[in-house]
Amino acid sequence: MILRTPLVAGHQLQLLLLPSVLLLMLHLLLCDAKTVNPGDSMQMQHHQMTAEPGLPEPRAYMPDAQHLDFVYHDHEELTRFLRATSARYPNLTALYSIGKSIQGRDLWVMVVSSSPYEHMVGKPDVKYVGNIHGNEPVGREMLLHLIQYFVTSYNTDQYVKWLLDNTRIHILPTMNPDGYAVSKEGTCDGGQGRYNARGFDLNRNFPDYFKQNNKRGQPETDSVKDWISKIQFVLSGSLHGGALVASYPYDNTPNSRICRSSALCAMFQTYSAAPSLTPDDDVFKHLSLVYARNHAKMSRGVACKSATPAFENGITNGAAWYPLTGGMQDYNYVWYGCMEITLEISCCKFPPAYELKKYWEDNQLSLIKFLAEAHRGVQGFVFDPAGMPIERASIKIKGRDVGFQTTKYGEFWRILLPGYYKVEVFAEGFAPREVEFVIVEQHPTLLNVTLQPSKRLEGIGPMGPGGVPVGGVVGPGGLYRPIPSPQHYRPPVPPYAGAASSDSGIFSTISNGLNSLYSNIFG
Numbered sequence: 001m002i003l004r005t006p007l008v009a010g011h012q013l014q015l016l017l018l019p020s021v022l023l024l025m026l027h028l029l030l031c032d033a034k035t036v037n038p039g040d041s042m043q044m045q046h047h048q049m050t051a052e053p054g055l056p057e058p059r060a061y062m063p064d065a066q067h068l069d070f071v072y073h074d075h076e077e078l079t080r081f082l083r084a085t086s087a088r089y090p091n092l093t094a095l096y097s098i099g100k101s102i103q104g105r106d107l108w109v110m111v112v113s114s115s116p117y118e119h120m121v122g123k124p125d126v127k128y129v130g131n132i133h134g135n136e137p138v139g140r141e142m143l144l145h146l147i148q149y150f151v152t153s154y155n156t157d158q159y160v161k162w163l164l165d166n167t168r169i170h171i172l173p174t175m176n177p178d179g180y181a182v183s184k185e186g187t188c189d190g191g192q193g194r195y196n197a198r199g200f201d202l203n204r205n206f207p208d209y210f211k212q213n214n215k216r217g218q219p220e221t222d223s224v225k226d227w228i229s230k231i232q233f234v235l236s237g238s239l240h241g242g243a244l245v246a247s248y249p250y251d252n253t254p255n256s257r258i259c260r261s262s263a264l265c266a267m268f269q270t271y272s273a274a275p276s277l278t279p280d281d282d283v284f285k286h287l288s289l290v291y292a293r294n295h296a297k298m299s300r301g302v303a304c305k306s307a308t309p310a311f312e313n314g315i316t317n318g319a320a321w322y323p324l325t326g327g328m329q330d331y332n333y334v335w336y337g338c339m340e341i342t343l344e345i346s347c348c349k350f351p352p353a354y355e356l357k358k359y360w361e362d363n364q365l366s367l368i369k370f371l372a373e374a375h376r377g378v379q380g381f382v383f384d385p386a387g388m389p390i391e392r393a394s395i396k397i398k399g400r401d402v403g404f405q406t407t408k409y410g411e412f413w414r415i416l417l418p419g420y421y422k423v424e425v426f427a428e429g430f431a432p433r434e435v436e437f438v439i440v441e442q443h444p445t446l447l448n449v450t451l452q453p454s455k456r457l458e459g460i461g462p463m464g465p466g467g468v469p470v471g472g473v474v475g476p477g478g479l480y481r482p483i484p485s486p487q488h489y490r491p492p493v494p495p496y497a498g499a500a501s502s503d504s505g506i507f508s509t510i511s512n513g514l515n516s517l518y519s520n521i522f523g
Helices: 020-034 038-042 075-088 138-153 158-166 177-181 219-230 263-272 281-294 328-336 353-375 506-522
Strands: 002-006 012-016 093-100 106-112 125-130 168-172 233-240 243-248 315-317 339-346 378-383 394-397 400-405 411-414 419-426 433-439 445-450 472-474 480-482
Touching: 075 093, 075 106, 075 138, 075 177, 093 219, 106 138, 106 219, 125 138, 125 353, 138 158, 138 168, 138 233, 138 339, 138 353, 158 353, 219 328, 233 328, 233 353, 243 281, 281 315, 281 339, 281 353, 328 339, 328 400, 339 353, 378 419, 394 411, 400 411, 419 445, 433 445
Parallel strands: 125 168, 125 233, 233 339, 243 315, 378 445
Antiparallel strands: 002 012, 093 106, 106 168, 243 339, 378 411, 394 400, 394 419, 419 433, 472 480
16 A cells, blocks of 8 residues: 655655554654744744734744645745645635736735635735745745645634734735746855846836836736735735845935945945935834844844844844835835835845745744734725715825825725824815824724815815915816825935936946845845
8 A cells, every 4th residue: 555645846755554653653753843843933022012902922833744845836836835725725815816927927916814805894905025036035935834824823823813804915925936947045145036037126127216217117017016006005025035134115215316426426325325214214113123023033133244234123224224226115105105114034045945944933923913013003984974985085194295095995094103193185076184193002093084075166265376276276167176185205306316317437337236236145
């Protein structure tokens, strides 16, 4: 009699039926090799915010060796795992593709939630993106194990059940499957596999707010842009390798071209960069610290190598580390109000597979606790007087000029720390409204806003040039229409930023080369 045990690579290992004593010994050996010590992950620092009083910490994860082991999975194996998981857990998962890579590989996204096929009204959508650089695949594998952990723990882990009952989690394990296909395990530095099949760095391929990005859009980035334009993501993490740090926006800066008049300054501007802070800097630092402090090592701020930087508390502003143009996290934030940070989770870009188990133990709690932060701050609905939701109403927290919009159900979310705030709400055909509210630590603030239809011009108030009310325009039928607050913050661009429309000359070439080298080393 022959037993057939499926292996991850798709081959089969044939074992002769052994006497019962030998089988028992073999079983004990395998269990010992595959069991994660529950105490290892739980020694991580507990974050102060508890999603719901009385919920225990997520338990340590023991992988099911019959379905997912701690090895690297090529695209076919990854696809098989996702399809098998979706078939096995139809009430918790939904699998969809947002597009294809240059070489025709699907960009798979798996939704993990108690409502995988339909948006849960009033509950946020969040996401993780892995492997945007093909030669940085640790995040790719961590996301597969996160999926496995969620679906196998839903009925036994109260924290996971609460998270999946109240959140829709979208996981894109690999954004650059073509780059991964030509990468080599054990390569800690260098650029082989970093780029897509056309040689483009996908994390330099998004529209940029501070500097025009003239790089031709790629199918992978176009697919992601289309994806996030259709789903109102509240929170996001992009997983990288090559350092151990949580990096937050902005990645670019209006001062990034200040040195163009000096060739030597241009060469070394990367290494003397200053922070480029968003209006939500306090929130981004908090989110980064949530990940770093729940990680086994990150918050220690220890440098990966003697020649590489150390990061205080394991976090950094992106531009302060090194400025870059066309990054994904800035695009998420400025264009759609989604708070994304970059998670560098391995000093070695493509470490040996035998280290993956330890990486999971280091990152498990961080990956889960970070997503729960979507339930911090303010959330609610925008209605008209009849109680109907107002879609695409523009919302801005006063003093934080990066706006966001409501969903088709009138929903909105904003991650904020405890304090007093004012929200400004604008919608076409309605009078703008400003509402004060308070954020506390223990739970999110629920805030519903009702907008009143615009009034006719009579009695509107102060008039501007041409007989148009201040702060508005005359719409059809003589109705007053307020000018909506711009959805996106427009940071001031200094006069010198546009002085040179293109980079040219030998020193510019050297400077760009140094930037590329720096990126290849650190992520």
